[in-house]
Amino acid sequence: MNVTFEEVYEQNKRRIHYHIHKLHIHDPHQEFYQEGLCAMWNAYQTYQPDKGVMSTYFNYTIRNRLIDILRKKTREQQHDDSCVQEVGAALYSGNRNRKSETPIPDYTGISVDDSSDEMWEQVKSQLTEAQWNWVYHYIILNMSIKEIAEKQGTTIDAVKSQGKRARQKLKEVWIGTEGQVPRPAR
Template sequence: MEKNTFTFEEIFEQNERRIHYYLHKLKIRDPHQEFYQEGMIAMWNAYEKYQPDKGPLSTFFNFTIRHHLIDIVRKDSRRQEMEVLAPKEEDTAFEAEVYHKASTPVSPGINTTEHIPSDLELWLRVKELLTEKQWKWVQYYIIEDMSLKDIAAQEGVSIEAVKSWAKEAKRRLRNVEFEKILVEGEYL
């Protein structure tokens, strides 16, 4: 059977059941006939690319339709995964940013550095209590008012790593020892 002896409409009428067969075999639900249309496109592409010396047309139809439908299902599931995962990642980063920004009480139009004591001795005491990475978070985030994303980019680490530094720094600064430093320095 050569491609030129039959029109695509005739070939389609004879082979339409192949599309239904693969929809059923691959357990694809198709209430809006989207996958059926993709099967028709695959059949058209197979009809156009068919080379008689390579094998029977029916085998080529089977191969092309099946693989095209599998590709469409994979792309669709990947797209759905990204639609679910992307907002979660964005929400997590946004919530963390909002939480950290909300922990510093600042009124609109007021410079944040005005609320931060400029006492070098206090900051040196704070620095003594923290590790190098925790101090970087304090310095960049609290003193210099950088975002978590900017800190991560500057330090060449993930945002999650910077969040970890922040968590540990906060835990240490809530410690009774830090409170004593503030009391001794009369900052409370």
């Protein structure tokens, strides 16, 4: 082959623009043009005159390279979009603590073993009767605050207050013993 690549480029540079336009590719940073140019160089290097016309080989090589890059970018964009959705779902699910912007841990799927009477007796020994009523109805029986208020003949705010005091008391006891279940006084 006695034609230099510069001569081939000058004769065929519009071919790259043609394929970019034909494939409806928006190329503001000339990324696809550069890939088309590399494809043209590879086609120039591997062209065999006895296999066919050079322009047909250029068209085939440039078009397929642009399609490959387009597919790759589409896959990357889909992956990025799914990552953004996952992070967005985690950040904006509404399951957040107001004091800090960290998500509240999700304890779904963790069951409380109701057969552990000893553990519940230890918890009960640390609480007042009203606090224990909240723990029993809200945690063990899984009743709503409204249901507990109706059952006890009190207000929703009173039940919430019982729960707040029970949680505070249990935090003080358990955090004070490094998260261990307190031993009942004998």
